[in-house]
């Protein structure tokens with residue numbers, strides 16, 4: 228994936244990977260470029276970001292439901 | 299037990315029991331096996347009762363219990379991944395499962411929908427029930443790796459070590475989990491009135 232123009236398919240894969248590892252400079256630049264130009268992929272990027280926030284709150288939501296006094 | 303030991307920060311066993319259900323839910327997200335989940339929760343509550351004096355009271359009981367539970371879950375994952383070592387192999391280009399979303403040039407065939415301000419969902423309890431159901435719809439190993447990454451907060455190096463899955467396959471599973479959950483949430487939550 229060293230080429231400059233990414234397809235949405237490649238961009239989606241890199242979008243996921245940036246949540247788990249630091250991308251190489253070339254990949255990072257290509258992804259930024261694609262996200263700037265592509266509405267669909269920038270939505271996917273925001274949806275992945277949201278997913279991370281939601282997952283980090285999942286345990287709290289479980290505790291709220293069981294705990295009588297909430298918290 | 300002496301009166302002195304029964305300080306105000308001392309945790310009572312019935313207080314621990316109150317957390318059983320949420321601990322079980324937490325364990326199920328990672329283990330996807332009721333018997334194993336019950337075992338690790340039982341071990342956690344036992345360990346907590348034995349170590350109740352060590353509970354400092356500077357974190358919540360739930361945070362403390364979850365900390366113990368994480369270790370028990372990882373022990374269990376380590377144990378069962380050794381037993382199922384042969385199972386956990388994935389071919390590297392299996393990200394093809396989402397091919398249907400893309401056209402022949404690799405562009406999205408249908409542009410993914412806008413979710414607006416999704417964070418308002420985070421204050422709605424129903425939302426987390428939907429998210430949990432979406433998690434349950436993932437294949438077991440995909441869900442396990444994703445939970446280790448996003449709930450336990452382990453990095454991929456640690457996940458590889460605990461599960462015996464290669465870094466590449468780990469990345470594939472995380473991608474699949476994110477794409478599948480995105481589609482599931484779009485269908486069952488954000489796009490339900492579309």
Ligand SMILES: [Zn+2]
Nearest residue numbers: 235238265268
């Ligand atoms: Zn795109």
